[in-house]
Amino acid sequence: MRTILAALLPLAVSAPADEGMWLFNRPPVEPVKEKYGFEITPEWLDHLREASVRFNNGGSGSFVSKQGLILTNHHVGAGLIEKLSTPEHNLLEDGYLAKTPADELPCPGLELNVLRSIEDVTRRVEAAVTPDQSPAEASAARRAVIAAIEKESMDATGLRSDVVTLYLGGAYHLYRYQRYTDVRLVFVPDVKAAAFGGDADNFEYPRYCLDCCFFRAYVDGEPADTPDFLKWSATGPAEGELVFTSGHPGRTDRSNTLEELKHLRDEGFPYRMEQIYRAETVLRAWADRDRENARRAKQAIVGTQNGRKAIGGMLNGLLDPAVMAAKSESETELRATEAAAFDEVARVQDELSEIAVRLDLLEGGSAFGSGLFYVARTLLRAEAEAEKPDGERLPEFQDSSRLSLELDLFADEPVYKDLETVRMAASLTFLCAKLGADDPLVKKVLAGKSPDERAAELVDGTQLDDIPLRRQLYENGVAASDDPMVALARLVDDEARALRAEAEALDERDAQAHAKIARAKFEQQGDSVYPDATFTLRLSYGVAKGYGDVPWCTNYGGMLERHEKQGGVSPFDFSPQWAAHAGDLDPGVPLDFVSTNDITGGNSGSPVVNRAGELVGLIFDGNLPSLVSDFAYTEDRGRAVSVHSAGILEAMRKVYGATRILEELGF
Known part of the structure; x- marks a missing residue:
């Protein structure tokens, strides 16, 4: 296959x-040689x-x-x-x-990766999935074989080993990286x-x-x-060079179907823009109060502004009828042979839409904007996932991911609780706006308090900014911890995990449908089709x-x-x-x-x-x-x-x- x-x-x-x-x-x-003679x-x-x-x-x-x-x-x-x-x-x-x-x-907390090798493992990954499996079973089987491949590679080579999904499930390649975790700042302009x-x-x-x-x-x-380094050109490029x-x-969506783009246009991007506008307003107001506030919030504001323009620009593109018409036309020939696959992708998108908001808020963490919540959830899940076989764990807790997870978790970085409180309050307000203040889980999260009061209680009460405490809880477990941020993570974790499992089963159906579309596309266009971006090394000219x-x-x-x-x-x-x-x-x-x-x-x-x-x-x-x-x-x-x-x-x-x-x- x-x-x-x-x-x-x-x-x-x-x-x-x-x-x-x-x-x-x-x-x-060949394209570069034919067009540019190089x-x-x-x-x-x-x-x-x-x-x-x-x-x-x-x-x-x-x-x-x-x-x-x-x-x-x-x-x-x-x-x-x-x-x-x-x-x-x-x-x-x-x-x-x-x-x-x-x-x-x-x-x-900074990790750098240098790609050392690539291996096609498509056949092995696909062999783990059988036609009689349900989507949930197929997703679990795929996760297990990917974990096994990554662990075998890491044990054999000592290199970071990631199985990368390409063509939205049409191929799987194993990327091996050398890690650098001791990285130091040398020079930065103002x-x-x-x-x-x-x-x-x-x-x-x-x-x-x-x-x-x-x-x-x-x-x-x-x-x-590092003997392989780039020699610096003093003259740089000339026009036309x-x-x-x-x-x-990081990511592109060029392989997405027309129906998937419609969902992004009508639901995904408008939702994201609402989040961004809220966050930017809150951060700007807080930063304007004090010079030290402004310093602490500087990069959060810049990142939010970048997101606003980027998402806004992409939404504007999808609102262009010519873009959507071109996508529709490009699918016409493929639909003639793979109509069922396109219909399945559309059904998956409709079903994902039903859970998308709760999925983002609870599993995505948009309801809990403080980095301290992510620490709490990592500690909570690390304890639970450690009891499972490696192939059954969530990918971020598998053996192949351990070094990166611990590097991030124990990074000795400043935590500004005043800023964390502002971000947590804003995200809890967003939670209320999207699910309603009468939602049973929202009521439990707020515990009878306003978002501002609850955020202050959570952030002031947590001790997870203490790195030695994090390490202690990571090694010994959080079952006995009464830290309020851990308690919050525990409160929402069952529903968050259930939503994630449901989404993964839908993603499996989507991947199988896209694999059929990919095969049809290769039959029509040959191997000149490049995959969407996946935050892996790519060459452009x-x-x-x-x-x-x-x-x-x-x-x-x-x-x-x-x-x-x-x-x-x-x-x-x-x-x-x-x-x-x-x-x-x-x-x-x-x-x-x-x-x-x-x-x-x-x-x-x-x-x-x-x-x-x-x-x-x-x-x-x-x-x-x-x-x-x-x-x-x-x-x-x-x-x-x-x-x-x-x-x-x-x-x-x-x-x-x-x-x-x-x-x-x-x-």
């Missing part, structure tokens, strides 16, 4: 335009793969020296940098430069330069952002030995190219002009350090550029390389017209936005005096 999917061969059929987030074990060799060799690809880094907080990066130096975006590292900050030393506002190796700051233009310019272009920062991976207390992106796009009257790149002269035209007020102001050296910057040096590379969220921090495999840019955004690419790629106006390699060097030399790093990069 699925013999086409099992073949790990270069693609033989060209894709339209510069479309595609291609698997590294099925690269677009041949992707195994050696070139392996070097790029070994140099590419995944950040477990949702971004990408790359090694840029043989001593484990890593380049990524400022906004990928911002949450970590915020946790390293204090009221006296705000590293986000001021930036940070480690003058010596001893000054490089450890980042608790946020005014990194996020120049702020929310006003977010997802817009032209842009003038120095959205970069540097970390270093360590092994046994010494800088990691072929460039490649190697990164970890394109050219540095503007659109309409918009130029392909911006420069420091344009940044200064925008600063002056906007009166130098926030978010177009400069930090004192930047203002002192702005006149030293060469106005003609490129700062940001756009290209036709196919990207999405998760690609942030991805390296952009040229034919020689040299680093010429750093992905940090897409423009507004690109947001619809979650459902359909468009080269007309959609663009990936990157920081130019020459622009980074210019600022490091003339503003920040980052001599030690420049020398390590070869300058």
Whole structure:
């Protein structure tokens, strides 16, 4: 079954335009060679793969020296940098430069992954599912065999081993990663330069952002030995030049059926937008009360604003009749042979809609916005799941996931209980709004109090911000604990688990239907079909190219002009350090550029390389017209936005005096 999917061969059929987030074990060799005259060799690809880094907080990066130096975006590292900050030393506002190796700051809870190998395990996973099994039984069988594959691989290799679902259930590949858990901050510019233009310019272009920062991976207390690193190009790309992106796009929905997109358009995205608007309003109001509040809430607000624009842009795309008409037309031929599969997907979506809100609130945790609730639930479930065989546990508690779970659970990060209370109160209010204050479970959760009162009681009363206590409860169990946050997790866990089980059975039906559609699609289009993004390493290609009257790149002269035209007020102001050296910057040096590379969220921090495999840019955004690419790629106006390699060097030399790093990069 699925013999086409099992073949790990270069693609033989060209894709339209510069479309595609291609698997590294099925690269677009022929399309690139035919269109651009460049041949992707195994050696070139392996070097790029070994140099590419995944950040477990949702971004990408790359090694840029043989001593484990890593380049990524400022906004990928911002949450970590915020946790390293204090009221006296705000590293986000001021930036940070480690003058010596001893000054490089450890980042608790951060895990980096480097992909070492890929193996197709589709046949083994599919063999575990039989036609006579119910959806719940099939889901359990699939989970068990995946857990067994991952554990066998981890035990044999010592590498993180993840079975990745591709083509919405059409294939399963085993990805093996080397982990780095000792990661340290080396250099970060001030946020005014990194996020120049702020929310006003977010997802817009032209842009003038120095959205970069540097970390270093360590092994046994010494800088990691990383011979596969990307050589830095001092000149960067030229207009029209072929460039490649190697990164970890988080999720796309291009394989979704028309009915699935309708559910997102009419239910999923409007629900999410309501959540975002509520959260943004609450966080902004709290941050405006006090400067320290503003520092603590900074990244939460930025993340919420990013979500608002991203989800809003995708919703706008699905509200475009032309997008939906194109999706409908693309399904016509497939429906002729797989009508039953399409009908099953539609039925699954209808049934998921019936539980979607309670599923998100209780199992998704949207009703309990404090990170302390997630700690409580992790401790509660860790105890319960430990009693089961590995293959029957929830995936996040299986042996293959243990290191990542414990790294996150015991990360020594600051907990601001005032902010946690605000977020918990807002989410409890949302719970009441969606389920009604008279819902029996809502009544139990609130315990006769208002959301504000209950949130204060829960957050003030919990001791789960104490890391030694967390470890003690993790090792000995929480059965005897009277911590109020643990009690809350215990209160909602039965229904949350039941909803999750119901959703997983529906997902199994959906996966089996999509597998049939995938087979039909392969029969029609051959193996030129790439899978949707899954936060796994992908390759995209394109050219540095503007659109309409918009130029392909911006420069420091344009940044200064925008600063002056906007009166130098926030978010177009400069930090004192930047203002002192702005006149030293060469106005003609490129700062940001756009290209036709196919990207999405998760690609942030991805390296952009040229034919020689040299680093010429750093992905940090897409423009507004690109947001619809979650459902359909468009080269007309959609663009990936990157920081130019020459622009980074210019600022490091003339503003920040980052001599030690420049020398390590070869300058």
